[in-house]
Structures are given as C-alpha cells and as structure tokens.
Amino acid sequence: MQINYKRLAWDIFILLYSGLFFYNCLSPYENWFFSYLYTMFLIVWLCKEYYQKNLFFQPTYIPNEEHNYLLRALFALFFYSSFVFGIITIVWWHKYRIVNGAFLPIIGIVLLGYGIYLREQSFRMNVKNRETILKFYLSIGFIIFSMAFGFDSYFVFIYALCIGLPLIILQVQHYTKKIGVRIYSYKKEEK
Secondary structure: OOOOHHHHHHHHHHHHHHHHHHHHHHOOOOOOHHHHHHHHHHHHHHHHHHHOOOOOOOOOOOOHHHOOHHHHHHHHHHHHHHHHHHHHHHHOOHHHEOOOOOHHHHHHHHHHHHHHHHHHHHHHOOOOOHHHHHHHHHHHHHHHHHHHHHOOEHHHHHHHHHHHHHHHHHHHHHHHHHHHHHHHHHHHHHO
C-alpha cells in the first residue's frame, strides 16, 4: 500500500487542529468531555474516509454515473449542518440538550462505532443488491442519529428524523431502482 503523504499531512493537521479547537470550544461547558470524545471519534473516522478517498454518505461500489448528485449534495449539507448544530447545542443552545449528562454521548459513541461497523460490512458483501444498499444506509442512519446522542441534542434528533431520514429513504429508493434497472437490462440481454 502506497502512502499518500499529502492526504496524510492534511489528516494530521485536521486532527490536531480539531482536537485543540473543540477542546477550547467545549471545555468551558458542563458535561462536555464525552461530547468532545464523540466529536473526535467522528473526526478521526471522517479523516480515515478522506484518506481512503471515500465519500462516506454514498456507496462506493455504485458507478459514478448512477449517483444522484442532488441527493448527494443535500445529504452532505444535512450531515455537516447537523455537526454544526450539535456543537452549537452545547455552546449556545443549552435548552436543546436532552439530559445534559454523560450517558447520551456515550450512547452516541457506541452508535457511531456500530454504524461504522455496519458500513464496513456492507462493503465486504459479495453481492451488490438491495440488501447491501439497505445495510449501507442503515449504517448511515446509525451515524446520523449518533450525532443527536453524541451532542446530547434533541434539536439534532428532530432534524435527523425530519430531514436526514427522508433523505436516506430517497437515496435507498434511488439506488435500488438503479440496481433493478441494471439487473433488468442484463436479463433482457441474455434472452
């Protein structure tokens, strides 16, 4: 495996900068530590995805021409705004915290880990079918809801429920339709 030094240097910079930035941003507030750990685990995973040239919110085994770029852009906007809203909940929107304790951020860390595990499992499946796509987007669902728990924010929970979940459903429908069309066209050619 060849090392990509530019991506590695960028990841190291992002990790160091984020570690210091979010420590300074969150540490003055009550019950910040586990939300900080959650944030850093999320950033480490995103850096890993960047280094491997993966877009974490789309299946990489689907050819580029079959992606819906509008859905992709909307989901990216949703995901990164959820991250911002989660941090804002801790810093300014204290009344939007669910319990303001350590319990929910720990659940968020567990959900994030499980979502990443499911995502990796979907990439290892030999057959690329509806089940693979469902498993992939189930993992993304765990990851987006982990943000609500990781940041202890019912605003992010409602945001994920009202915006994130419908976007996931639309993407599942889009990709299963694309796979169905591709399977149908292969069967048609065999006749």
